[in-house]
Amino acid sequence: MALKRYSLGAGSAALLCLCGPVLAGAQDTATxxxxxxxxxxxxxxxxxxxxxxxxxxxxxxxxxxxxxxxxxxxxxxxxxxxxxxxxxxxxxxxxxxxxxxxxxxxxxxxxxxxxxxxxxxxxxxxxxxxxxxxxxxxxxxxxxxxxxxxxxxxxxxxxxxxxxxxxxxxxxxxxxxxxxxxxxxxxxxxxxxxxxxxxxxxKLLANYSGANGDAFSFFGGTWTTPVKHWSLSSYAGQYEDYWNTWYLGSAYQLELAHKQALALSFNLYRNRDTGQARAGVVDNTTFSLMGSYATGIHRFGLGYQKVHGDTPFDYVNRGSIWLENAMQLSDFNGPGEASWQLRYDVDLATLVAPGLSAGIAYTRGTGIDNSRLTPIYASYLGYAGSNGRHWERDLLLRYTLRQGAAKGLALLLRYGVHRVNPAQGEANIDQIRVQAEMPVQLF
Structure with missing residues (x-):
């Protein structure tokens, strides 16, 4: 969709018009x-x-x-x-x-x-x-x-x-x-x-082009539908003089029986260049689909992700990628890339200790074509060649104290392995990350 250069004044005015004081709101309980x-x-x-x-x-x-x-x-x-x-x-x-x-x-x-x-x-x-x-x-x-x-x-x-x-x-x-x-x-x-x-x-920064920008504007929201456990989200945004972004997402969970459920998650991004097109021609459609089955303490998942376009799926801010195959070491978002993910998560509270959980995932991407990158991406990434492929294996252990003086203390261990061929462009890495977090509510 084509978005004109704007400051979202119209979008904010529309929100204000929609949000009249018809129902009791949060401000009524201000203390x-x-x-x-x-x-x-x-x-x-x-x-x-x-x-x-x-x-x-x-x-x-x-x-x-x-x-x-x-x-x-x-x-x-x-x-x-x-x-x-x-x-x-x-x-x-x-x-x-x-x-x-x-x-x-x-x-x-x-x-x-x-x-x-x-x-x-x-x-x-x-x-x-x-x-x-x-x-x-x-x-x-x-x-x-x-x-x-x-x-x-x-x-x-x-x-x-x-x-x-x-x-x-x-x-x-x-x-x-x-x-x-x-x-x-x-x-x-x-x-x-x-x-x-x-x-x-x-200055604002795009992750894969390294492009600094003056402004990012957006509007959208999430609708909790009348269907139980089904929500829809849609957002439109503009990275000024670079590209327009449109997003559509959906999450659904179906309860099957006692402690059994199916869940589906869908994410779709559409980026097209706009204004001065400082990143060159951008015409990218990327989507991911994840299905999972939970039974008791176990959850099994299968995900698929596909990039259509001659550039990577690019985004502003480090966390603005809600694709299922955006993993610990790679986003699996190369030009033309198709990737699959297998994952397994388990709640070890009843088997080992309360607050302990674990997860493992394997993701594999193929069909990456870096041969048609626009100049800004080619110079920033340094990638070249076609038929790129890579895989990643991730392990996560998390333990959270649920009671006592240190209640809320969370300990995390991440182990990741990433392997590539020369055309993919990223690095072969083994990662170990140990993290401890302790929140304290002072008042």
Missing amino acids: GLIEGAQLQMQNRLVYEQLDYRHGSSFRATNGARGKTRARESGYGLMLNLQSGYTQGAVGLGIDAHVHGAINIDTQPDSARATPRYVAKNGQDIPRSFGRAGAALKLRVSSTELRLGEMRTRNPIFNSSDTRLLPETNRGWLLSSSDIPSLALQAGRFTAWADRNSRKNGG
Whole structure:
């Protein structure tokens, strides 16, 4: 679909018109700025080792090339304040956050030139780094407008929180749940802070072209249908002067018998160049379909994903890819790529210990054609050739304490293996990641 250059003023006005005070809304129960406030502290400790195999190597932060093993470790502390709302027809409030991190034992000669967890300053890795931000919020009924620095969650502009610190964005976000069964969003963002950024306000970045942009705008929402356990989502967005994005998603679960269920998940993205088309010709349609069967403590899944187009499926923000085969080490989103996934998850609470779970997945992609990449993708990725193929194997163990003084403490172990042929373009990697998280509700 063709979207014109816009600031989404029309989209936000439409949301406001739809969200009149017909029904009682969340603002009716406002208790005040202080009375409704919450302050949470999240502690996170991460260690990761990436072992590059079979000819793969990386360039270290200090400039040394040909390294085969990268290691990083760090501690992150996140304070998140959510105020309540003032009482009245229009409620006012503020959300604020402070994110800080300490480099534990990451050395310049063992961290990648683009570190995954810690910050970088030239060829140096600082001992500590952090940033802070805030957003003003206004609420009428159950419709809220936020302005400032914040995190977002939707399939085309989603803030990732899979590393040491979460990423944030600067702009405005309008969300509403005033219409029964509909959750609506519209927004426009003009700046970004990556997960290891030392400050806010960086230019937006696309993951696979490396293209910096001035703005990303979007609108859409999710409809909880009258059919039990079935929801539909649709979003439209624009990466200004690069491409338009349209998304359609669906999730459905069918209860079969006691502790048995079938689930289906479908995600479809459509990207087409727009405006000055600074990434060149973009004409990409990518979809994924995942089916799973759960019985007792076991869940078995089978997924398929397909990319149609001469460029990878590209996206802005690290987490804006809700495709089922976007795995730990690869997104399986190469030009023309088709991929399959087999996965198995088990809840080990009754067999081993309460709070323990595990999962394993195997994903294989073939048919990748990097021979027709547009110049911006070819220069950024450095991929070439056709008939690319690769596979990935992932293992996850998670243990969460459910009671006691350390209730909520989560321990994670990830092990991943990724193997490629030369035409695929990524690296042969063995990954080990150990992570510990401890949330504390201060008030």
